[in-house]
Amino acid sequence: MRIERIPIERIKAAPYNPRKDLQPGDPEYERLKRSIDRWDLVEPLVWNRRTGNLVAGHQRLKILRARGDTEVDVSVVDLDPQDEAALNVALNKIGGEWDMPKLADLLSELDAQGFDVTLTGFDAKELEKLLALEAHEAGADPGAQVDRAEELREKWGTERGQVWAIPSKTVPGRSHRLMCGDATCAEDVRRLLNGAEPRLMVTDPPYGVEYDPTWRDDAAAKGLITPANRRRGQVKNDGRVDWAEAWALFPGAVVYCWHAGRHASTVQASLESAGFEIRAQIIWAKDRMAISRGHYHWQHEPCWYAVRRGQSAEWIGDRSQTTLWKIGVLDVGDTDTKAHGTQKPLECMARPIRNHKGDVYDPFLGSGTTMVAAERERRICYGMEIDPAYVAVILERLTGMGLSPHRVTRDEA
Template sequence: MELVFSPDRIEAWPVERLRPYAGNAKMHGQDQVAKIAASTAEFGWTVPCMVADDGELIADHGWVLAASMLGLKEVPVIRLSHLDEAERRAYRIADNRLTELGEWDEEILREEISGLLAEDFDLSLLGFDDEDLDALLRDPKDADDGASEGEEDVPEPPATPVTVEGDLWQLGNHRLICGDSTSVDVVGRVLGSVKPMLMVTDPPYGVAYDPSWRNKTGATATRRTSKVQNDDRADWREAWALFPGWC
């Protein structure tokens, strides 16, 4: 079979020479562009942009956005001079749609990602988010709807929680509030006129602890993989300043 076109060269064009196509139906969010940029920084520029002779982009709009994010001045391009306007419009759609038709062999994918994890490779460069990676790395043979060994069978939380932010509970002589420990109003409500003798905290701070590593490494099988809100906050001096007791 003789192809209607096969590129014989790749050119380097200034980024400002490229014009996005106004009718491009494929959207690129900031998160996706950031992932393309991170991939490009790690692996290099592996996909030339498809352009018309006048600089209008035919394919790879996301890569050009990533180039701008990286501060690149030039990008590699291939001219598709043989396409007329209708063919360019059709190819834009086909180029995006055809890549969506493939499916993953999840068993092979799991083995590949597990191998990269064992080599301490940065899995964020693969394009999957943490939730997807957790699901992929979980061996389906270990899946169990019940509690894992050593864990309590904790029911799912109700759709409408009993306690909401601002609620203050009186538990005998103790008081418990659902709120922000850096808020003067919240701390004042829970303490009232009482001067506490002890402030219990849980260092280290700012680590964004992710308990799902236990499943990834096979150390244990746990369903307790949820994260703590604001666990990545390193500076808690606002909360300490509201402690009226002895340090």
């Protein structure tokens, strides 16, 4: 153990500290203050040289600052952020009162990053009870109101560069994050993730098929197809296929990427160029065909399942699953004109989430289906969407589930 005396101004309070923040007048605060006034600091604070964060002793530091101390003895450690957070919990477990949402948030984040959270001193049963303590069931999904996109954009005031936090009901103490930004821009991705490292990417990017649904209106008017086969939402950047720039900015290990069958080889090459190895091709077998202008009407969509070279897939699914997923076609309303042009059923996004550990990332969130699936599966999602109107659609959809989005300021981010 290395003890040093350092200026108090060098010490930063850990922003994640899950202990309840005592205030002057609180009985526990006053007891601790009397003890320090009588015997001084008989046990050094624990300080992480690498980050500058205080690991243990936040209440004692507050009292020392209040009485005007300028230097303090600290036990110095040199830890990465993961180990620092785990040691914080382990050292604080003995006494004091927890801020339960913060503790659940911290333990959930450590668990999502693959850290052995039992090292914090909580056993498996304690962890299970703790993380489920304030959890609620996800609200019903009201669907995406793409037909109201511009109206909703005006309502929510969505603009490029905004970051939104959406406190989860099923993961107590944690929030989903949504940014109106560019998934190929490193600064946008950095702001969205804010230091988090989601392990799993589940995404449905623009397909490179120049999707234009307006021809269906003409066909319906001529009686060639029924109104129920129309879907109106258009897709930005739908002339592009290779999203290697976006894949390269994903910090995790596992990818599920839906794509157009005729561009499968290009999507595969883009994933491989970003360091991923293809493990399987999933086929979504629809229960009905999609009317098209080709000789064959499409009744399936493929998805590449890939894992970063040299890393674990962290599979938690069972061994009975196959690559053929028989999932019913999305059914939103009686005419389906409210839906995003290429929106997937929730199960297409939920199944990968159930099969792997960790938080979820979607660089092309579209109408928000991946985030809705994550909330229902008790996971946290980080989503990027470039179109402000679709960001508003997502916010309205999540609000309809009983969640309460709020703008993140630059200071909070």
